[in-house]
Amino acid sequence: MSNPPRARSGNRRDEAARLAVLHAADDLLVEHGFAGLTIEAIAREAGVAKQTIYRWWPSKVEILLDTLIDDATKQLPVPEKPTAASIRAYLRAFAGFVTGDPAGKVLLALLAQAQHDPATAASLQERYLGPRRAEERDLITRAIDAGEISPRLGADALLDALFGPIVYSALTGSGHELADALADELL
Structure with a gap:
């Protein structure tokens, strides 16, 4: 017996991941300023992949x-x-x-x-x-x-x-x- 295929979620955002990214960006901005804020640091702090961020946001400004x-x-x-x-x-x-x-x-x-x-x-x-x-x-x-x-x-x-x-x-x-x-x- 095989498991049925998982429904594809497409580009729908996971709300917990979205909030983690927003909070990480907020915290890192205060800590490092705009110039020191990077997508890599946001991803690391939020515990998500960079690809996840780039799929949802084109830049740190949009985040x-x-x-x-x-x-x-x-x-x-x-x-x-x-x-x-x-x-x-x-x-x-x-x-x-x-x-x-x-x-x-x-x-x-x-x-x-x-x-x-x-x-x-x-x-x-x-x-x-x-x-x-x-x-x-x-x-x-x-x-x-x-x-x-x-x-x-x-x-x-x-x-x-x-x-x-x-x-x-x-x-x-x-x-x-x-x-x-x-x-x-x-x-």
Whole structure:
């Protein structure tokens, strides 16, 4: 009696392996920086073959984007309620994310890489920044319409005015405490 042939799984991802790769990339980025992050090191840390990684992701940038998207979705959801208080809490959470969370380090590393790599810039914009900004723009627009925040600036200018200084603070190493105070002051 022979065993029936095993069903072929094709390119379907094993969720445990996917998560192991994302966590390994996150950890290794914090430990070695973007330049020191390699597919080989990610594979070794995650306990998967390099071929598995290359089958699912074309580059370390795409792995980091998946990590960022997963972590931001879980840890930094855009608020549903368009209130000044929810926006303030979101800004403070964002400040904590970019100044103290390993996932925030992924965002900063991708922003830095995007400055001199057009492919990274395009992928970051398409997969993370564009969709996230659309959600944030909707929140700001609804808050303006509800009279929760001043309509002096348009939604896009207001987003730049709120998030830009926090990102700058994170990039210059000003720390979470300063970023929290900055978030409060900006709003």
